[in-house]
Amino acid sequence: MLASPAMLVIEALIPTGISAMPALSTAQPDPIPDVAAIAENAATPEPLDILEQINLYSQADLETGPLEQINSVGELSDVSPTDWAFQAVSALAERHQCLLGYGDGTYRGNRAMTRYEFAASLNACLIQIQERIEDLNALSPEELESIRRLQEEFAAELATLRGRVDALEVRAAELEANQFSPTTxxxxxxxxxxxxxxxxxxxxxxxxxxxxxxxxxxxxxxxxxxxxxxxxxxxxxxxxxxxxxxxxxxxxxxxxxxxxxxxxxxxxxxxxxxxxxxxxxxxxxxxxxxxxxxxxxxxxxxxxxxxxxxxxxxxxxxxxxxxxxxxxxxxxxxxxxxxxxxxxxxxxxxxxxxxxxxxxxxxxxxxxxxxxxxxxxxxxxxxxxxxxxxxxxxxxxxxxxxxxxxxxxxxxxxxxxxxxxxxxxxxxxxxxxxxxxxxxxxxxxxxxxxxxxxxxxxxxxxxxxxxxxxxxxxxxxxxxxxxxxxxxxxxxxxxxxxxxxxxxxxxxxxxxxxxxxxxxxxxxxxxxxxxxxxxxxxxxxxxxxxxxxx
Structure with a gap:
């Protein structure tokens, strides 16, 4: 009885023009470096190709390091129970297991994030959602609607991220096939x-x-x-x-x-x-x-x-x-x-x-x-x-x-x-x-x-x-x-x-x-x-x- 509704939910999560989502997996997304400094220094840049933007932010070298999986809000040194968004942050970490923080143990919730950082966090949550998609009772209609809207809003960024991973896999396979030696x-x-x-x-x-x-x-x-x-x-x-x-x-x-x-x-x-x-x-x-x-x-x-x-x-x-x-x-x-x-x-x-x-x-x-x-x-x-x-x-x-x-x-x-x-x-x-x-x-x-x-x-x-x-x-x-x-x-x-x-x-x-x-x-x-x-x-x-x- 659950097969048909489940298929409807999956179809709703895949916007038009985007290939099907990968198979259910427990793997975490690759850590994505923060490029806030790049965004802040670019006053009113001319529009760049999305892949070019991805290249820029993925090569950023910041002292805070890349985003990392946070399993408990207690791991964050700058988030306390008195913060107004404590419950939301806690839920992302402990209920949905998709909260990303910085390598220095901070969340830095009072700063603006780039669309790419948001896409990385959203991608982490979507992976967790895939693991729970068979149990429709785990998601409320409001959550499903939010997911649908987020998926549509960030469709281009998510597609670019996945395309970049696919391109890296192809390149890695090519290098392995043509390398001079695996050790030399x-x-x-x-x-x-x-x-x-x-x-x-x-x-x-x-x-x-x-x-x-x-x-x-x-x-x-x-x-x-x-x-x-x-x-x-x-x-x-x-x-x-x-x-x-x-x-x-x-x-x-x-x-x-x-x-x-x-x-x-x-x-x-x-x-x-x-x-x-x-x-x-x-x-x-x-x-x-x-x-x-x-x-x-x-x-x-x-x-x-x-x-x-x-x-x-x-x-x-x-x-x-x-x-x-x-x-x-x-x-x-x-x-x-x-x-x-x-x-x-x-x-x-x-x-x-x-x-x-x-x-x-x-x-x-x-x-x-x-x-x-x-x-x-x-x-x-x-x-x-x-x-x-x-x-x-x-x-x-x-x-x-x-x-x-x-x-x-x-x-x-x-x-x-x-x-x-x-x-x-x-x-x-x-x-x-x-x-x-x-x-x-x-x-x-x-x-x-x-x-x-x-x-x-x-x-x-x-x-x-x-x-x-x-x-x-x-x-x-x-x-x-x-x-x-x-x-x-x-x-x-x-x-x-x-x-x-x-x-x-x-x-x-x-x-x-x-x-x-x-x-x-x-x-x-x-x-x-x-x-x-x-x-x-x-x-x-x-x-x-x-x-x-x-």
Whole structure:
């Protein structure tokens, strides 16, 4: 006997032009953010497409958060039994189970609501009504008439909400069907650059050939996977063909920050896995190609990147501590809240080779610790200590950035250990960011050979000061100026291995975003007294790096 009246009620609830309501369900509607601020700031806007309005309010980001289901009026901090509408609010929550409030536990009943907020609340009530529709005695004729009028008044908004959900379901199904992987994200970067070096050469350093204009590229594909939601497995493939200018200029100081050669082959250049042990502790397992800047901050935010930072190799990070041997090993990061972070790492350059002068502990390695602090807003300071070791014939103490003596402080390239200290700082005060560092290395010969005695020591020093002006002419742009002294041997127990003069590094660049994913960075750097020797003539290096990201 109830079938016919029930059908009449259902038909009454579905206005003309709206598809049938979904099947009976106990599911609650998706929370809808409040956009009162948007409505209040729009004085007399031109009519917008309904879907466009839905997009606006659904993307609003308000501190109060989205609307949420309220099961009891007692959950609301701003509703009391003395309020004149207390009974109505209580009935919505406890009798009809369709009251929506804000995430901060307030109802804010004294403010106006948007039509979309009302549509969301009405939709929640309609869902509850569907569950009770079979029992007509649960609804009075007045309630049914109110429902009919509300359904007709907000038919467009309700239809748009349902259409939006349907569209999202279709889009989600499409993404699932065509996604690269359910656990892996693919990203990439391509660099292209014309490169040239200028200036007369000298016989006191190697090379001496004129540098011809060349064109180089670097391509990287990055695969980031998460297996637990609190970890990241990263594999990076690289193909690169950017000439090392030291082969023609004769000085490592002329190297670019993105040079290298792989003979156009694509190789696994980096592999690492990191995971969270606790909320404050994170651990890295490095498989290959991992360096210190991958594990810890280098406190040079505007210029550390090879694709969008400094053009030169030297100006990207403090070589005394961040150019020590890398490769495979382990790293840890412990956070002391927002004000300080402690890092530690042990990396070996040829860990996968089980022969003499290789492996985890017999080949080149570095053990590094760093404390980074942010004592005040926009100021970051870090102190880094590193102990490194190089077997005979493989010494590269300055990481390919300083003089020949700084690279190998002792004759005959004897086995060398080094204790390294770096001090770094960065301070941002609108519109300028200033950063810089100072680095010391105390090298010690480990064997006696010729004029070198075991225990002989040498001291290296380098420094840099960087000034950057971000967002100067366009958001994302950076105007940068860098001055510094590449690694120099300032004292040595071995005669003739001190650097006699001082080289200075001057660099200027301007990164300009053509689009969101294309940047160009024209710039140059100048090396005076290359290799810290005034007999060598000034070297100029110019390039225009173009970065594509995807």
């Amino acid at each position: 994200k693919l990203s990439g970067e391509v660099l292209m650059a014309p490169i040239d070096a200028f200036g007369d050469r000298s016989e006191t350093i190697g090379g001496g050939e004129d540098t011809e204009l060349s064109f180089g590229y670097q391509m990287r594909l990055v695969f980031d996977s998460s297996l637990t939601g609190r970890d990241r497995l990263r594999a990076r493939l690289q193909s690169i063909n950017v000439a090392r200018l030291d082969n023609t200029t004769g000085t490592l100081m002329s190297r670019l920050g993105f040079d290298g050669e792989s003979e156009n082959e694509t190789l696994l250049e980096r592999l690492e896995y990191r995971f969270a042990v606790t909320d404050n502790l994170r651990v890295w397992l490095a498989g290959t190609g991992v360096s210190h800047d991958h594990l810890m901050t280098v406190t040079n935010p505007l210029f550390e990147s090879s694709g969008s930072g400094a053009l030169s190799r030297f100006a990207r990070r403090n070589p005394a501590v961040f150019r020590q041997p890398g490769g495979a090993g382990v790293g840890v990061e412990y956070s002391f809240g927002e004000w300080a972070t402690l890092y530690g790492a042990y990396l070996a350059e040829n860990a996968n080779t089980p022969t003499s002068k290789n492996g985890l502990f017999d080949g080149s390695y570095s053990a590094t610790a760093q404390l980074t602090a942010t004592p005040v807003e926009n100021l970051e300071v870090s102190v880094t200590y590193s102990n490194s070791y190089f077997p005979g014939g493989e010494v590269n103490l300055s990481g390919g950035t300083g003089s020949g003596n700084a690279r190998r402080p002792f004759t005959n390239d004897v086995a060398t250990s080094s204790n390294n200290l770096g001090l770094q700082a960065s301070f941002a005060f609108a519109p300028v960011t200033v950063s810089g560092w100072a680095g010391w290395s105390l090298a010690e010969a480990q064997v006696s050979d010729g004029d070198v005695n075991s225990g002989d020591s040498a001291t290296l020093f380098n420094w840099a000061l960087n000034v950057g002006v971000p967002d100067l002419v366009k958001e994302g742009s950076v105007l940068g100026f860098i001055i510094g002294q590449p690694p120099k041997v300032i004292s040595n127990d071995v005669s003739g291995r001190e650097d006699p003069d001082t080289s200075l590094h001057f660099e200027a660049l301007f990164k300009y975003p053509i689009t969101e994913r294309i940047n160009i960075t024209p710039g140059f750097f100048v090396i005076t007294n290359p290799d810290h020797n005034s007999d060598n003539n000034t070297v100029w290096v110019g390039t225009m790096r173009t970065q594509f990201t995807f």
